[in-house]
Amino acid sequence: MADHVDLVLAQWSEQRPDLDASPMAVMGRLKRLAQLVDTELRRNFAAHDLDAASFDVLATLRRSNAEHRLTPAGLMRSAMVTSGAITQRLDRLEARGLVTRRPSETDGRVVQVTLTDKGLKLIDAVLPTHVAIENKLLEGLSAKERETLAGTLRTLLESLGDKTD
Amino acid sequence: MADHVDLVLAQWSEQRPDLDASPMAVMGRLKRLAQLVDTELRRNFAAHDLDAASFDVLATLRRSNAEHRLTPAGLMRSAMVTSGAITQRLDRLEARGLVTRRPSETDGRVVQVTLTDKGLKLIDAVLPTHVAIENKLLEGLSAKERETLAGTLRTLLESLGDKTD
DNA sequence: ACAATATATCTCAGCGCTAAGTAATTTGCT
DNA sequence: AGCAAATTACTTAGCGCTGAGATATATTGT
Numbered sequence: 001m002a003d004h005v006d007l008v009l010a011q012w013s014e015q016r017p018d019l020d021a022s023p024m025a026v027m028g029r030l031k032r033l034a035q036l037v038d039t040e041l042r043r044n045f046a047a048h049d050l051d052a053a054s055f056d057v058l059a060t061l062r063r064s065n066a067e068h069r070l071t072p073a074g075l076m077r078s079a080m081v082t083s084g085a086i087t088q089r090l091d092r093l094e095a096r097g098l099v100t101r102r103p104s105e106t107d108g109r110v111v112q113v114t115l116t117d118k119g120l121k122l123i124d125a126v127l128p129t130h131v132a133i134e135n136k137l138l139e140g141l142s143a144k145e146r147e148t149l150a151g152t153l154r155t156l157l158e159s160l161g162d163k164t165d
Numbered sequence: 166m167a168d169h170v171d172l173v174l175a176q177w178s179e180q181r182p183d184l185d186a187s188p189m190a191v192m193g194r195l196k197r198l199a200q201l202v203d204t205e206l207r208r209n210f211a212a213h214d215l216d217a218a219s220f221d222v223l224a225t226l227r228r229s230n231a232e233h234r235l236t237p238a239g240l241m242r243s244a245m246v247t248s249g250a251i252t253q254r255l256d257r258l259e260a261r262g263l264v265t266r267r268p269s270e271t272d273g274r275v276v277q278v279t280l281t282d283k284g285l286k287l288i289d290a291v292l293p294t295h296v297a298i299e300n301k302l303l304e305g306l307s308a309k310e311r312e313t314l315a316g317t318l319r320t321l322l323e324s325l326g327d328k329t330d
Numbered sequence: 331a332c333a334a335t336a337t338a339t340c341t342c343a344g345c346g347c348t349a350a351g352t353a354a355t356t357t358g359c360t
Numbered sequence: 361a362g363c364a365a366a367t368t369a370c371t372t373a374g375c376g377c378t379g380a381g382a383t384a385t386a387t388t389g390t
Contacts, residue, residue, distance in 0.1 A: 001323075003319050003322040003323050003327045004243070004322070004327050005319065005322070006319070008228065011228040011229060012228050014228075015227065015228045015229075015230075015231070016227075016228070016292070019292060019293070019296060020296060021296060023296060023299035023300045023302075023303055024296075024299065025311070025315040026303060026306075026311055026314055026315050026318065027202060027299045027302075027303075029315060029318035029319060029322060030195065030198055030199050030202065030318065031199055031202070031203075032245065032322060032327065033195055033199075033318060033321060033322060033325075034195050034196055034198075034199030034200075035199075035245050036245070036322075036325055036327070037192060037195065037196070038196075039245075042348090051375080051376080052376095053375095053376065053377090062180065062181075063173065063176040063177050063179075063180045063181070064176060064180075065180075066180065071338080071339095072338075072339060072340090073337085073338060073339080076338095078169070080197065080200050080201070080204075081376095081377070081378085082377070082378055082379075083338080083339065083340075084339095084340075084341075084342085084377075084378070084379080084380095085376070085377055085378075086339085086340095087339065087340050087341080088340095088375095088376070088377080089376085091340095092375095092376090107337095107338085107385075107386075108338095108384075108385050108386080109337065109338040109339070109384065109385045109386070110337095110338065110339085110385090111338080111339070127181070127184060128184070131184060131185060131186060131188060131189075134188035134189065134192045135188045137188075137192075137325065138188055138191060138192075138321070139324065140320060140321050140323070140324020140325065141191075141317065141320060141321055141324070145317055145320070146190070146191055148313070148317070149191055149314070149317050149318075149321075150190040150191050150194060152306065152310055152313070152314050152317075153191070153194035153195065153198060153314075154168050154170070154171070154194060155305060155306060155310070156198060156303070156305050156306055156314075157168040157169070157170070157194060157197060157198060157201075158168050158305070159304065159305020159306070160198075160201055160302065160305065162168045162169050162197065162201065207378090216345080216346080217346095218345095218346065218347090236368080236369095237368075237369060237370090238367080238368060238369080241368095241369095246346095246347070246348085247347075247348055247349075248368075248369065248370075249347075249348070249349080249350095249369095249370075249371075249372085250346070250347055250348075251369085251370095252369065252370050252371080253345095253346070253347080253370095254346085257345095257346090272355075272356075272367095272368085273354070273355050273356080273368095274354065274355045274356070274367065274368040274369070275355095275367095275368065275369085276368085276369065331390100332389100332390090333388100333389095333390095334387100334388085334389085334390105335386100335387080335388075335389095336385100336386080336387070336388090337384100337385080337386070337387090338383100338384085338385080338386095339382105339383085339384085339385105340381105340382080340383080340384100341380100341381085341382070341383095342379100342380090342381090342382100343378105343379095343380095344377105344378090344379095345376105345377085345378085346375105346376095346377090346378105347374105347375085347376085347377100348373105348374090348375085348376105349372100349373095349374095349375105350371100350372090350373095351370105351371085351372090352369100352370080352371075352372105353368100353369090353370085353371100354367100354368085354369090354370105355366100355367080355368080355369105356365100356366080356367070356368095357364100357365085357366070357367085358363100358364090358365080358366090359362105359363090359364085359365095360361105360362090360363090360364105
């Protein structure tokens with residue numbers, strides 16, 4: 001009936017009763033869950049010679065359109081990392097022959113990143129296990145709970161400006 | 166009415182209609198929120214010459230007991246990082262005079278880590294802004310929604326073995 | 331036309347983490 | 361008591377990210 005964050009909250013109220021630590025009930029759990037999930041997923045990535053960053057790029061290209069093509073700027077917005085991080089991710093993926101970089105014909109500043117056949121095969125091989133693991137991690141919640149949870153998280157994301165537009 | 170994850174789910178159903186991507190409705194949002202929150206909190210840490218890792222150690226010591234003392238193993242369990250990460254965090258904090266390391270008198274393998282006066286003052290200076298920012302980030306949810314959300318996240322954490330015991 | 335501004339990508343130093351392995355100490359089994 | 365297994369903390373190589381800034385191209389306002 002108590003997780004790690006309950007202990008943390010009890011400790012705060014003991015050591016700093018003047019501090020209202022209530023936001024941590026949500027924030028602490030968000031952080032902790034994200035970390036737990038990351039650790040679990042990392043195993044699957046490693047089994048396919050991947051890491052979370054590379055998976056993220058390959059998966060984003062895979063789902064974006066039938067050409068599996070996107071610009072670094074698009075990848076950056078999707079991944080919420082800095083442009084430097086994307087450049088380095090692409091360097092690694094290109095060196096392994098999983099994506100190609102081609103200058104845009106219509107805008108000299110732009111680069112088109114495309115999934116290679118090898119990259120497509122790899123991401124399609126990883127996806128089923130990936131989704132299966134995510135499902136397994138969610139087994140503790142009913143379908144109804146998952147739905148409500150997803151809805152509340154969406155409300156929160158929207159309030160923080162995470163729009164599609 | 167739609168956040169980034171809604172777009173992602175629509176893309177998957179378009180490009181891989183055979184794949185049941187539904188767990189991403191929760192997992193994708195968890196990851197995205199954790200990343201957004203981290204980015205916001207990082208600013209506050211930097212304003213106090215801190216980073217998330219250092220803040221985490223100082224805050225854990227601050228709340229743990231009146232002596233503000235813990236072992237590296239305890240810090241490791243709380244932070245969910247590897248032992249090497251804790252060693253390095255402590256190296257940095259010790260070099261800045263924010264914590265001290267002292268060998269345990271009862272167990273030769275154990276080290277006692279204690280917050281210094283300087284460390285205590287620093288963490289107490291950062292905490293109010295930290296909680297205020299967390300509160301601000303949660304403004305999009307009603308008190309009721311926050312409560313329900315925290316409850317569901319706890320259920321999920323417990324199902325993943327995040328026990329206090 | 332042209333200067334100013336905006337956009338897109340890349341570079342790099344510094345930091346922090348993991349994974350794997352080491353060394354020292356304690357615990358538990360027989 | 362004696363030894364294998366577990367625990368604790370540390371070390372290091374390699375990776376990936378941020379933040380700041382460089383470079384090149386495109387767009388805007390006059």
